Amino acid sequence: MDGPVRFAIVGTGWRTRFMLRLAAMAPEVLEPVAIVGRSPGRAHDALRETRAAAAPFSAHLHDHLPVDGLEQALSLRPDFVVVAVPWEASPGVIRSVVEAGVPVLAETPPAPDLDGMRSLWASVGSSGLVQVAEQYTRMPGHAARIALLERGVIGAPHTVEVSSTHLYHAVSLIRTMLGAGSPVTGAGVRVNARTFTAPMVDPLTPDGWVGRGAGEEAAVPGGAVAVPPAEPRTTTIATLDLGDGRFGLYDFVDNQWWNPYLHRRIVIRGSHGEIAADSVLRMTADGPVAGRLEHRRTGVDLNLEGNALWHTSFDGSVVYRNAWHGSRMSEDDLAVAQILLDTGRWARGEGPEPYPLAQGLWDHALSLAIVKSAHSGADAVVADEPWG
Template sequence: MTAVPWRRPPADGPACFAIIGAGWRAEFLLRIAAAAPEWFTVTGVVARTASRREYLATHWKVPVHATLEDALAARRPDFVVVAVSWDATPECTEAVVRQGIPVLTETPPAPDVPGLRALWQKVGESGLVQVAEQYTRMPGHAARLAAIRSGLIGEPTSADISSTHLYHAVSLLRHYLDVGFTLPVVRATAVTAPLADPLTKDGWRGDATPQPVTTTYAWLDFGGRFATYTFTDNQWWNPLRARRIVVRGSLGEWVDETVVRLVDPFTPVQSVLVRRRVGIDLNLEGVDLDHISLDGQVMYRNRFFGARLSEDDVAVADILADMAAWVRESGPPPYPLAEACQDHLIACAIDDAVKSQQPVLVSPAPWSHAPRPAAT
């Protein structure tokens, strides 16, 4: 049998990481590590309560500890993932940095703008902090970004996203438009309307009665490039609200999976992203995403093929693997703290614009001059 080159795990062994946190996000990470053991090893989980430590040790078969110091003394990891509440994230991030260990912190890195500025002042110059912002790594977004960066639709001029909330959506909008740390003017409003909400992360509710649900609309003017944001509460889970992505450029536009562009002065053409999924009918390769192509050109490959991960899980696995490569000096920084701070800075401006019903000019921030990593 011949190994597929792009599916090979790292030659220097699995990424070894510890986790601070014991909630659903920590279990997200544990599930990925269990599904791809050739890629990831969890060296320990830090949980505050004895009951959660007992559960994690029993259910996930991982070492558990009451403190970060205990976890590091037992086995020093390549990096630590902080997966705790918004309010606790800055303190935990700072604690890892004080130990001199690289840290991959969950989104957002701090709960509000003062918290972002304080965190940057304490650890921004350490060079140790990355953020687990995975949305640009989701297979569909990664494929579209690769095509847009190749110049397929010319210069991107506007983007419209209705999919995920606030800082995640801002990350996508900033990367689709390639606006870097440009400060936008933000206008926003919120409306409430009845909507059935049959499914949440806890499962089916068994109730189809429409309830008042809020939808937020925001318009971000980056000075020559324009973004629109729409999000309905629980849109991640609600099957009654579709996801939408539109990116317009000087030579064409993307609408979800379809791109139309001008190939010569007389010829507009249309193409569609095609997913190769296995496990359908008599395909016996398993149940997985293999790759995404456009007009016969592969725009995205799933290097975790065989782990049977959801596309969101694949994106998280991707940033974990890229974090390990960066720590081992074999890859670029996956998502620097400055990028995530900028995402949440703009997200907070959306909230402010909703509350004030006035345009909000996003203020300059100390991280805006940090170097940006090359596009991946």
């Protein structure tokens, strides 16, 4: 590209700090030009806290980033604007940026409820200027699995089971892997959800180990581990009937993102095989064949190339290549950095839409149906929405 992607951010919460940190780690590719907060002090706080968390990369975060309002941010001519504000405020900010003719990357979800989504679509849907920052399909493992699906390795996919992340993120994986870009046809998508509560150990939260300060390990003298008591935790199970034989199974436990003793599970079943995590079983002319996604990771044992994921291969062919391997980013970091880069390419007319607004609205509408069905004990149906 001709220079790094240039973006402004509206909002000063943890998502803003996340993206600023990534920009500091890859300044040759990602360049924040402005931070807009509800007050100058909040924007300066976000910058200061990110600098502390992003050392030794913080030299790339400049004092001029906090600006006085959206108008000043737009005057800096960013390629696009990230809207990372609370759900209820997001539609208004998106509309303001679109009215200025500037592309938008809206954090998930772009509106709080169905009425808000319908109103947002009515005002900006036809502009073609709004994308959604849904990163999960760009995580290395998921990106590699999607590449196998695109190659037809297991035939036509019809079932996806996800147990790792919640609501719209999980729904986006289900829809993308099933090729269900616009899932509502005919009778719509029927969602059936139930909840179950049982005692579970939940030792790690965003604030750190339970009973310890943030960043402290849960170790006690002698090398043992301080195990907290089991507490009630809720599991939500949902089925999504997307039509044409396509089916999604959603399984999420409270705080599953952080709980270190819960597995992350994904199974994709197709007409000629199945992918379970990194294992692949498929039917070929030579009979049933087993294979694996293999991840080349450096920095292991005597390897001195640095600690990084370089690529993922299947049957001797690379299906995912990490373009950020020198950055020291985690896998979730890689996914967010990639959607920022892809949005910049799209905004410059150099690449396809990364995740259009209609897709983000489907994700959230279906996730709201999961919540509704779980609370009511009855099926919920999503059909005939305007973004269809």
